[in-house]
Amino acid sequence: MEKTFITYEEALSILEKNKTTFPTIRVPIKDCGGYVLAEDLTADRDLPPYDRVTMDGIAIDYSSFRNGQREFPIMGIAPAGSPQQTLSDENTCIEVMTGAILPNKSDTVIRYEDITIADGKACIDITEIKHRQNIHFKGSDVVKNAVISKAGNLISSAEINVAAATGKFTVAIKQMPKAVIISSGDELVDVHETPLTHQIRRSNVYGIQNTLKEWGIPVELRHLPDNKEEMKTILATLLQDYDLLVITGGVSKGKFDYLPEVLASLDVVKHFHKIQQRPGKPFWFGTSKNNKRVFALPGNPVSSFVCVYIYLKFWLIKSLGIEESMLYAILDQDVRFEPNLIYFLEATLGSNLSGSLIATPVKGNGSGDFANLVKADGFLILPQNKTIFTKGEVYPFVPYRNYL
Numbered sequence: 001m002e003k004t005f006i007t008y009e010e011a012l013s014i015l016e017k018n019k020t021t022f023p024t025i026r027v028p029i030k031d032c033g034g035y036v037l038a039e040d041l042t043a044d045r046d047l048p049p050y051d052r053v054t055m056d057g058i059a060i061d062y063s064s065f066r067n068g069q070r071e072f073p074i075m076g077i078a079p080a081g082s083p084q085q086t087l088s089d090e091n092t093c094i095e096v097m098t099g100a101i102l103p104n105k106s107d108t109v110i111r112y113e114d115i116t117i118a119d120g121k122a123c124i125d126i127t128e129i130k131h132r133q134n135i136h137f138k139g140s141d142v143v144k145n146a147v148i149s150k151a152g153n154l155i156s157s158a159e160i161n162v163a164a165a166t167g168k169f170t171v172a173i174k175q176m177p178k179a180v181i182i183s184s185g186d187e188l189v190d191v192h193e194t195p196l197t198h199q200i201r202r203s204n205v206y207g208i209q210n211t212l213k214e215w216g217i218p219v220e221l222r223h224l225p226d227n228k229e230e231m232k233t234i235l236a237t238l239l240q241d242y243d244l245l246v247i248t249g250g251v252s253k254g255k256f257d258y259l260p261e262v263l264a265s266l267d268v269v270k271h272f273h274k275i276q277q278r279p280g281k282p283f284w285f286g287t288s289k290n291n292k293r294v295f296a297l298p299g300n301p302v303s304s305f306v307c308v309y310i311y312l313k314f315w316l317i318k319s320l321g322i323e324e325s326m327l328y329a330i331l332d333q334d335v336r337f338e339p340n341l342i343y344f345l346e347a348t349l350g351s352n353l354s355g356s357l358i359a360t361p362v363k364g365n366g367s368g369d370f371a372n373l374v375k376a377d378g379f380l381i382l383p384q385n386k387t388i389f390t391k392g393e394v395y396p397f398v399p400y401r402n403y404l
Contacts, residue, residue, distance in 0.1 A: 005274045007384065008342040011285075012314055014271050018287055019318040020243075022174040029163050032155050032171040034216040036320045039172035041149040041162050046139035050084070051102035055134040058115060058122045059106035061090040062131045070124045074117070078103055093122055102135055109134035152321045174320050176217045177243035177293075181205045184224040184231075184250040184259065185299065204248040204297075204304045211308055214402070215316065217244070224250070224259075231262045239266060239288050246312065249299030251284045259296055260284060268294055276384060277342045279303040283311065302364070305373060306344045309400050310381075329359035329380065329397040335389040342384045346376040349397060359397055377401045 006014075024038040053059070060072055072093035078085050080099030087094055087105040094103045102109070108131055116123045142148055148162050155163075155173070163171050183205045209219045222238065224231045224247070238245055250259035251273070260273065263286060270286045280303035284296035295312050297304040317324050329349060337343045347359040359380050364372030378399035382389050389395070 004272075005276060006272050007276050008310075011272060011275050011283075011311060015285065015311060015315040016318050018271060018285075018293070019315060020177075020291070020293065022177065022319060024172050025175045026170040026172050029160060029168055029171055032163070032173055033157070033160060034214075035155050035173040035176070036216075036322060037149060037151050037153050037155055037159065037172070038174050040147045040151050041159065041166060041168065043142045043144055043146050043148060044166050046144050047142040047165065048136050048138055048140070051138050052136040053078075053080075053096045053098055053100045053102055053109055053134065054136050055109055055111040056097050057095070057109050057111040057113075057134065058093040059087065059096045059103050059109050060093045061087060061106055062108040062129075064090050065108070065124070065129060066131075072122050072124075074120055074122055095122075107132055107135075152323065154322065176215075178241075179212055179217050179219045179244040179246065180222055180238055180242045181208050181212070181219055182222045182224055182235075182238070182245060182247045184247060185226060204299070204301050207301070208246060208248070208297075208304065208308055211400070212246075215313075217316075226250075226258070228258045228262055231258055232265060235262060236266055239268070239290065239292050239294075243292055245292060245294045246308075247294065247296040248304050249297075251282050251296045251298065263294060263296070276340070277306075277344065278339060279344065280306040280310075281341075283307045285311070302346070302373060305400065306379060309379065309398050310344065327357065327397045327399065328394050329357040331380065331389055331391055331393050331395060332358050332360050334391050335361060335382065336387060337382060337389070338387055340384060343382040344379040344398075345382055346372060347378065347380045347397070348375070349377040349399065357397065359395070373400075 058072065058074070069091060072091065075088065075092045075094055076085055077095040078100045079097045082100065084101045085094055085103045087103050090105070094106065096103065096109060108129065110124060110129055111134060114124065114126045116125055148166070149159050153159060155171070205221050209221060212219045222234065224234055247259060250257045260270065264270065267289045268286045270284065273284045274281050275283050279300065280298050282298050286294045288294065293315070295307070297307045335345065346362045346364060348362060350358045350360065352358055361380070362372060362376040378397055378401065381396040381398065
């Protein structure tokens with residue numbers, strides 16, 4: 001059922017109720033980065049799988065050192081990747097390389113820097129060593145069958161390392177929705193074209209396309225003219241071909257803002273249209289009869305950015321089953337905002353010497369000031385029913401910029 005001019009919290013609740021389920025597919029490990037795990041990554045054996053030498057040097061039986069022995073005949077060399085050797089005499093040693101399996105009947109490794117080798121013997125030059133030093137013991141990281149990373153986690157390089165170490169040539173992931181981003185309006189021309197005085201270039205769609213690409217969602221671009229019949233024909237096809245439709249513009253009160261009417265004629269159920277917020281009030285969300293999701297964003301660049309990062313991302317996280325996390329930052333100057341709306345305030349993000357995140361508001365010229373987005377790092381979420389926001393107060397911060 002449609003709601004009119006709802007709150008931020010109501011919008012999130014509706015989006016969560018209309019989350020979807022993405023299918024599970026398997027992809028090669030080299031292609032799984034950035035996706036969401038659809039299976040637990042479990043250890044197929046102990047990690048490390050053997051007592052692993054962590055320093056180049058010699059392996060000894062510590063009891064010999066404890067009993068006063070300092071010179072050890074060298075009985076062999078154990079390189080990494082070779083089968084396990086055995087220390088046949090507790091008064092001898094075996095040279096070992098980093099990564100090698102610890103020789104049987106030895107329990108301590110002394111690095112080359114602390115010994116002198118001459119005439120086939122290793123002489124220990126230091127007075128103190130620790131029992132079991134310089135050894136990474138079997139199963140000390142993870143035991144066999146333990147869950148290392150849970151389904152629902154985002155796959156980073158760390159998860160890829162784990163998957164490779166546990167023999168996952170292919171990985172089960174959540175398949176992202178097939179998405180299309182649709183600009184609307186006869187005033188728009190494409191990037192390669194020279195606009196006339198009354199025209200502007202399509203820009204929102206390229207920024208949103210890159211954002212969805214960063215989230216692992218394949219995206220295509222389309223455009224709608226300001227003609228109801230043409231819009232209906234194009235959208236009817238797109239609703240068949242794509243799982244997620246993101247439309248920019250055409251949802252306000254202008255005489256040529258036909259989009260809500262056209263979507264209704266295509267039996268797309270409207271869940272809400274306007275939200276008590278600034279920027280981005282005329283934001284439309286609905287579900288088609290074949291269970292496709294439609295996010296119709298305001299045409300102004302800052303407004304569309306807000307709706308993508310606040311609402312589309314929230315819906316995606318809930319649909320993927322990812323545990324949501326939120327950054328919080330300290331406001332570093334007083335802010336006054338009179339309207340009784342939730343306020344998404346552009347800000348830069350820094351930190352102080354105590355490690356706290358600091359948000360500095362960036363003043364712009366309204367929701368059409370897309371150039372101002374370049375100066376900021378994200379949005380502070382300043383709550384409704386409050387006018388004065390004081391320096392030192394802490395508020396949620398939604399970043400839209402990644403850092404290397």
